[in-house]
Amino acid sequence: MPVKSYKMGPGTLTLGPVGTALDISCQITNAVLEPEFDADDDLPTLCGDTLPGEQKTSWKLTGTAIQDLADGGVVDWTWTNAGSTQPFSFTPSTAAGTAFTGSIVVRPLSVGGDVKTKPTSDFEFPVVGDPVMTTTP
Template sequence: MAPVTAHKLGPGTLVFGETGTEQEFGSHVTRCEIAPSWNEEDPIPTLSGDQYVDEGTFEGNITGEFLQEYSIDGLVHWTWQNTGKTLPFKFKPRNDAALEFSGMCVVRAVTVGGDVKTANTAEFEWRVLELPEILTGSGV
């Protein structure tokens, strides 16, 4: 029997955008996850008594939270500039592990501001268009 193991999230990477115009989120992200779900129809009974079960369709989101910064090069501004765009992403939960996810998502603007004299965060929840590809490149 294999020993029980668990990993903590990070240090890892989270990148959005096309090659050459990528926006790195990892240095500001405090939480990130891909949350898959499936839209499944009810089984359809057939004359023979069997049932047809459709495989369903993927529905999911990439969600998280990041520290806000208000510069023109910051993530808050980037989300507002790219809201509504379908862009690629790559999420690597740990740099020392091989597992990485790659997919397409629809970017939406995030909340700006919060409590005064506080390092405010912004949550994001962006629809992932299809089941992300699992990459198993370099890593331990």
């Protein structure tokens, strides 16, 4: 198979229910849907068999957002919805045509930064269950 790749962006990242979702695509400088793997140790038995350790995959949506202190902006939305479970939709590249959807637990963004800069906030939202990948032909 020949090498294939895509260019990150332009894409989309929306938070919240369809119809009222907040599109934060223009506030995002970095976004990653990241798996984390956890595996228990195998358990050897007296007869020589081995009981395989349980393997689990969890997900998180991480990235960096340009802070926006406007009413209804990204900081306001994360503070208002802190601790709640909200749907998300992430399309790393609209040209590639693949989107990822699921639900996240919202954590509020940090506020502030260095004087005379445009502050950003790193975020990490745990994903509830497994995200769903949808590819359009």
